[in-house]
Amino acid sequence: MENFEFHAPRALAEVYALLDEHEYDARLIAGGTSLITFMKQQLVQPDHLIHLGKIDALRGVEIVDGEMVVKALTTYRELETHPLVLEHAPQIAEVFSHVATMRIRESATIGGGLSQGDSAQDGPGLWLLLNARVVLSSNNGEREVAMNEFIEDYFTTVIEPNEVLTEIRIPLPPTHAGFAYSKFLPRSEDDYAAVSVGALTTLGTDGKIASARLTLGSVAAIPVLVPAEMLVGQPTDTDLINAVAESLRELVDPLDDVRGSAAYKTDMAVVFARRTLQSSLQRAIR
Ligand SMILES: Cc1cc2nc3c(=O)[nH]c(=O)nc-3n(C[C@H](O)[C@H](O)[C@H](O)COP(=O)(O)OP(=O)(O)OC[C@H]3O[C@@H](n4cnc5c(N)ncnc54)[C@H](O)[C@@H]3O)c2cc1C
Structure with a gap:
């Protein structure tokens, strides 16, 4: 030094x-x-x-x-x-x-x-x-x-x-919001994530999705906000959750590194996004 x-x-x-x-x-x-x-x-x-x-x-x-x-x-x-x-x-x-x-x-x-x-x-x-x-x-x-x-x-x-x-x-x-956060740690618990995903969702009194926000880390130069407006007004078991998760393939640009190849990280981002969105919806209070 x-x-x-x-x-x-x-x-x-x-x-x-x-x-x-x-x-x-x-x-x-x-x-x-x-x-x-x-x-x-x-x-x-x-x-x-x-x-x-x-x-x-x-x-x-x-x-x-x-x-x-x-x-x-x-x-x-x-x-x-x-x-x-x-x-x-x-x-x-x-x-x-x-x-x-x-x-x-x-x-x-x-x-x-x-x-x-x-x-x-x-x-x-x-x-x-x-x-x-x-x-x-x-x-x-x-x-x-x-x-x-x-x-x-x-x-x-x-x-x-x-x-x-x-x-x-x-x-x-909001106190009634559902929140979920997942990260994929292929090496050790205390390592930086290969992919991290956060989701914050709310439900209306009719049980349908009132708002949905999804962000990812480690998959591009900057943190990524995935547009999820298509979920608003839909039931929680909608197939559109898969569509939102799949849409992020166009938004991410991960690096090949010791935590995995870019292609692998992209696939994991889709899987983690789908699961994290579903978890946050399960935790949201009507
Ligand atoms: C082994 C290891 C694993 C880690 N894993 C993770 C992880 O998985 N996830 C995670 O989120 N973090 C993780 N961290 C922590 C993270 O990477 C940084 O080390 C930490 O956030 C830096 O905070 P610091 O206060 O020590 O910053 P410093 O080391 O003191 O400073 C870092 C930089 O910020 C600048 N800076 C500091 N304060 C300010 C300020 N107020 N305004 C403007 N510039 C400022 C400094 O000039 C420097 O350039 C890990 C750290 C280590 C060492």
């Missing part, structure tokens, strides 16, 4: 000033679970490391105007166990309780994870499913970016070098 200057500011204003001063020579560090590895491998060699851990404004989970606000330094483990998450959006706790290992979940933060723009992580697909917005802040003020516009390509987000990801805002899922 190369030498670098370590900064531990206590206020966001100091972070913005450091980013303005050092621009591409600086890197933020949160949990360090990725960045330290990249630095050891000399993939990233910042001259200035700006530690966010002492900034209280980046900590906490709260409910504001019917939305859950998750500050950037919230760890995966906190999301798994936070009383507000368990009460208002247990879907989030369910997903994060199955990410990597406990040791990683204790350190990895929501801000650090999302900032990487890695669709193989669990967060991006989940945040897209829940229609979340990402808040980016700098000396120029604050801007909000919809999750479907946040990741542009492999490991590429819209974050500018002078910006900090400060929080994400998540509309609370």
Whole structure:
């Protein structure tokens, strides 16, 4: 690892000033679970490391105007166990309780994870499913970016070098919604998924499908939202579920890698999408 200057500011204003001063020579560090590895491998060699851990404004989970606000330094483990998450959006706790290992979940933060723009992580697909917005802040003020516009390509987000990801805002899922999340882990339980699928559905009082949302991770450069409007107004046992699952073949573009070939991952995405949609419909309350 190369030498670098370590900064531990206590206020966001100091972070913005450091980013303005050092621009591409600086890197933020949160949990360090990725960045330290990249630095050891000399993939990233910042001259200035700006530690966010002492900034209280980046900590906490709260409910504001019917939305859950998750500050950037919230760890995966906190999301798994936070009383507000368990009460208002247990879907989030369910997903994060199955990410990597406990040791990683204790350190990895929501801000650090999302900032990487890695669709193989669990967060991006989940945040897209829940229609979340990402808040980016700098000396120029604050801007909000919809999750479907946040990741542009492999490991590429819209974050500018002078910006900090400060929080994400998540509309609370309806309490009667059915939720299911599945991931295909061909190697080990704590590995990144070869394919991950989330589904969120609601039923009308007539028992027919009132809304359906389906997202996938690990199958393209960015998380994929599968159009599922054709299910609305249909009974839950409709053959259209197969049609929605099959339609994603046109939307995905996975890589051949150690977790499987692109063709295999595409087939698994279809199978997992069908099963996950069916599970979420079974869990939806009329
Ligand atoms: C072995 C292993 C397996 C894993 N498996 C999974 C998995 O299956 N699913 C999953 O979702 N995650 C998984 N993770 C976690 C994930 O890949 C990242 O390591 C983690 O989310 C990074 O969070 P961090 O807080 O440690 O970020 P850091 O390592 O501190 O930073 C990562 C990047 O984000 C930038 N950054 C950090 N905070 C901010 C901010 N607030 N604003 C702007 N930029 C910022 C940094 O400059 C850096 O470029 C795994 C990690 C490991 C090590």
